[in-house]
Amino acid sequence: MRMFGIRHAAVIAAVISFGHLSVPAGAQEFPIKPVTLIVPWPAGGSTDLSMRAIAETASKHLGQPIVIDNRAGGSGTVGPAGMAASAKPDGYTISQIPMPVLRLPIMQDTTWDPEKDFTYIANLTGYTFGITTANADFKTWKDVVEYAKKNPGKVTYATGGAGTSPHIGTEQIALRAGIKLTHVPFKGGAESNAAVLGGHTMLQADSTGWKALVESGKLRLLMVWTDKRSPSFPDVPTLKELGYPLVYDSPYGIAGPKGMDPKVVAKLDDAFRKAVEDPAVQATMVRLDQVVNY
Known part of the structure; x- marks a missing residue:
């Protein structure tokens, strides 16, 4: 799209x-x-x-x-x-x-x-964008959607700023999923990494500044926004595989x-x-x- x-x-x-x-x-x-x-x-x-x-x-x-x-x-x-x-x-x-x-x-x-x-x-x-989490209850994006439907607006997500591709993209995903998320903007990926790692937000939407944190197990990558799966994370589904006909690379x-x-x-x-x-x-x-x- x-x-x-x-x-x-x-x-x-x-x-x-x-x-x-x-x-x-x-x-x-x-x-x-x-x-x-x-x-x-x-x-x-x-x-x-x-x-x-x-x-x-x-x-x-x-x-x-x-x-x-x-x-x-x-x-x-x-x-x-x-x-x-x-x-x-x-x-x-x-x-x-x-x-x-x-x-x-x-x-x-x-x-x-x-x-x-x-x-x-x-x-x-x-970029390769994706949504990450350190929340033990969110093993998959489906877990996020189920929780968000029961708790409208309580799922928070960090990005590098309002109007960025991660912000716009996450809102489009939420709209298609029928859920309401709460956006917490920061000045860049380093700050949004710190926010999700510290439990200040439940999710983070950003480009691959999170890669080393995912590889070390500190963050979990729930999805990528590319047309095909990332070679670095072949087990992580794309948006299209999750049912959202969207691709973002900015x-x-x-x-x-x-x-x-x-x-x-x-x-x-x-x-x-x-x-x-x-x-x-x-x-x-x-x-x-x-x-x-x-």
Whole structure:
């Protein structure tokens, strides 16, 4: 099931379409200093880990360091919105662009326009989402549904923020299951991991920042939201197998402020393309259950 309308799809297409540009000689002066890459999530989550791996390799191809700047808040929109409002379009400040940057302007008034306020550079990867729990009574998703039907609103779930794909996805699942859940938003996956581990929420919906916790037995993975079962967790059912005709992967990429020189965009695009093609980066993506989607 596609989550987004025509306008949303058009914006996503704009993100993806910036690949494979040639680099004219006039771009040779860029970069002459480190590049700041805003990651709009707290350190330690799956997006932070993947972006650090990609940035480290991309910096080797750029010839300058790429410095990660974690700016969490607003469901991943504070960092990109701040960049769009105040950063120079010189290529030295760029940002990871999560789906809420594209989605929230459709849902509510925002200070940014995703079609006008960014220069899209490259699409990079997407997520494996799932619902986890540390609750001993929830062995399967069926257990959650049965409990929630008897106790409307008492099942709490943590996410990395309101309007994120885990939030929207969980609400759609709950609607189809005929249950009412209570959302508890945090600033990112590291915080939502802590919430469910500490028993502050009964469930967590997030991408694979929970992977090591599931593998160690500290959390139980009840479902994945991919089209097919995860190779890392072959015994865990997909949403479709549980009777929900839904697939969520939330592809994401990088962008800069509006008005960037196409020659600079091409240099950045080339460095990040080479990074996601690097075997070491791809190994990190496999470890995080993220598929390269350049």
